[in-house]
Amino acid sequence: MSTRFRPARAVREGAAALYGLAALAVVVAPALIIGSTATGGGVAPSWQALDLLAVSAVLGLGYGVVCFRRLRRQSTETRSRPNAWIAAAHALVALALLSSLLLAVVLHELGSLQAPLAGQEWTLLALWGGVQLVAIVAAEAVERGVFRWLVRPERRAQAAPPDGAATVGDRDQRRT
Amino acid sequence: MSLTRRQFLAAAAGVGGAALTGGVLADQVWPLLGREDLVPGRTPELVLPRQAWTTTPDRLTFAAVGDTGTGGRQAVAVATRMAQGYEENPYGLVTHLGDICYYGRIENRFEDVFLRPYGPLIEAGVDVELAIGNHDGEVYFSDARLDEIETELRLLGTPARYYRTSHGPVDFFYLDSSTPGLFGPGATDQVDWLDDALATSTSQWKVVCLHHPPYSSGRHGSTPGAEEKLVPVLERHAVDLVLAGHDHNYERTVPLDGITYVVSGGGAKLTPVRPSRITAAAASVLQYLHVEVDGDRLTARCIRPDGGLVDRFTLRAREGR
Structure with a gap:
């Protein structure tokens, strides 16, 4: 095992870790905003009030780790490095927007269902987590879609035969 | 690269x-x-002693709160503190300063925005009197909006759109400031009614409750036209206290021609407030006002959901009352 310090690799891994933290931050942002507003408004802090933050933190941490590992792996491949980072940036933008916007829309639209939601705490947590999971899935879809679109020309080129080589179709034509 | x-x-x-x-x-x-206050709040589980308050001809304790209509966690936190305030110093009246229902119609949301958060106080027999707010029927009337207000008044047992009540040494005058043009040149019925009602009031204390604040340093600010149309009537009859909501914060003015104006609109949501030259105290906090009237002294405390004291002030009854 090599113990030599590699600055470029350390920078890449540090950047991947920062991205993972950013993904975590945008997922927990809505819960933090709601919690800090209430606390700033004079609601006493309590463990019970941290339920939404806990759900968001679990989801955000999970997704952050997935992003970190993927970016760290993709960053080692020189050719796909820009594609990986561009796709990741798109995913982060989508995640930031959807994780907050979807919650605001869904909670606003479900205003008439407050009593049943408040009556059974798990339904509120399931709703909160479910909406954020949808945002994560959408961000993941954006990441994969953008990445595939970016690497498509390379893959086409790889699938094509080297210059001068005959294609299967050419060979068939010659045979006839 | x-x-x-x-x-x-x-x-x-x-x-x-x-x-x-x-x-x-x-x-x-x-x-x-x-x-906004969009996350549903847990139902308060307090059980309060029924009718534990004492109201006599010279004593009254009441609470004032406005803009509570979310049914969310912050609204429930304020309502729970009001119930705890009842435990410590019982009161039999809540003057609600309007906007009892956001995010939908009152028929659909009455349980969410009122019965559930205020359940302990309602069970204890506390009376709620409403000053109609703009979200209780919106500013611009239509048949649907009028129905909405009528439904709200029926659900709360409120006698009329603007009305007067007496409790102990205090006369309360409730205005419907959502009426189009209340402070404009055309609509003077309600102001005329207030003029007459204040003139015939013989109680030691006169408190006017309405949703739109005549003076405010909050997000909406002072209500246009109120200073010209309403304030002269209030001053002519030496009103002691004007309670309003609409801006989602707390603010108390210095006495203006003997009248103290209070915005107590932190019942669920929060918006910023920037103190102005007429401000004696202001804070962007969730809160309600706990008021004790004892003879010629009125003491009010603005209380946050965590029990913290935001402001405390004392008024003395006017000379000759």
Whole structure:
């Protein structure tokens, strides 16, 4: 095992870790905003009030780790490095927007269902987590879609035969 | 490192999207999440002693709160503190300063926005009197909005759109400031009614309750026209205290021609307040006002959901009352 310090690799891994933290931050942002507003408004802090933050933190941490590992792996491949980072940036933008916007829309639209939601705490947590999971899935879809679109020309080129080589179709034509 | 055409396009779209998303989040979505109270609140589980208050001809304790109509966690936190305030110093009256229902119609949301948060106080027999707010029927009337207000008045047992009640040494005058043109040149019925009602009031204390504040340093600010149309009537009859909501904060003015104006609109949501030259105390907090009248002294405390004291003030009854 090599113990030599590699600055470029350390920078890449540090950047991947920062991205993972950013993904975590945008997922927990809505819960933090709601919690800090209430606390700033004079609601006493309590463990019970941290339920939404806990759900968001679990989801955000999970997704952050997935992003970190993927970016760290993709960053080692020189050719796909820009594609990986561009796709990741798109995913982060989508995640930031959807994780907050979807919650605001869904909670606003479900205003008439407050009593049943408040009556059974798990339904509120399931709703909160479910909406954020949808945002994560959408961000993941954006990441994969953008990445595939970016690497498509390379893959086409790889699938094509080297210059001068005959294609299967050419060979068939010659045979006839 | 050179970028391919696709990489360049995607990177440019990413930068544009990030800038746009950052703007939308910072300007719209995150402030909305902070400003509104969208997460349902847990039902308070307090059980209060029934009718534990004492009202005599010279003593009254009441609470004043406005803009409570979310049914969310912050609204429930304020309602729970009001119930705890009842435990410590019971009161038999809540003057509600309007906007009892947001995010829908009162028929559908009465349980969410009122019966559930205020259940302990309602079970204890506390009376609620409402000054109609703009979200209780919106500013511009239609048949549907009038129905909405009528439904609300029926559900709360409120006698009329504007009315007068007496409790111990205090006469309360409730206005419907959502009426179009209440402070404008055309509509004077309600102001005329107030003029007459105040003239015939013989109680030691006169308190006027309405939703739109005549004076405010909050987000909505002072209500246009109120200073010209309403304030002269209040001053002519030496009103002691004017309670209002609409701005989602707490503010007390210095006495203006002997009248103290209070905005107590922190019943569920929060908006900023910037103290002005007439402000004696102001804070952007969730709160309610706990008021004790004892003879010629009125003491009010503005209380946060965590029990913290935001403001405390004392008024003395006018000479000759």
